[in-house]
Amino acid sequence: MTNKLKEIASGLAGTKTLNDFVEYAGVAAAIETVAGNIYTGISIDTACSMGFCAEHSAVAEMLKHHEFQVRAFVAVDAAEMPSPCGRCRELISQLAKTNLDAIVEVKNGVFKSLKELLPFDWKEDLDRNW
Template structure:
């Protein structure tokens, strides 16, 4: 299920540095929407904290295409699967009421966790 997403995310990993201040591509993310479309993004890191996560770049591409509901997500750094950061988890939960069901890959062996299990006490659940 995640094979294509893993390949997509791995294909975007290209650690690069620009201007001595900006680096990017050390982390990549890929998402699959409920319509089956896939989107990817890489991190952009800046010392002034104006960078952005790979997940948010993938989400931006998805939103640009009019999609909001995600069913699968993978984040990778090098050869390691990593979890989306807290800010990205928050954004994912706010994008669509069913995004708490997103399957997040936790290991290259195919283990997953639902986003709701990463954020069991999410403030949006009380409203």
């Protein structure tokens, strides 16, 4: 499952320079939803730090299609090294409680559930519907 996602993301990764201020696609991400759809995104890096992560880009694409439940996701750089950051893991966890069961490749060949990566989830102590 995530090998397919890694292959898709790897095809998008590779830093490209737009101009003196913007580089993009240094990291690419692929998300598979519980419905089986795959959404992708790329990172954007700017000179004044206004860019964003590839996972955020993929999440935005997924939400545009009214999906929010994630089965698996991966983020890779051009060397195909997985690199999902904590900020992105937290974002995905906030979309749906069931996303804590999503599988993410944290190192080449090492797969963990999102819950394993967020073991002391602050949302567990809140009385909210998520």
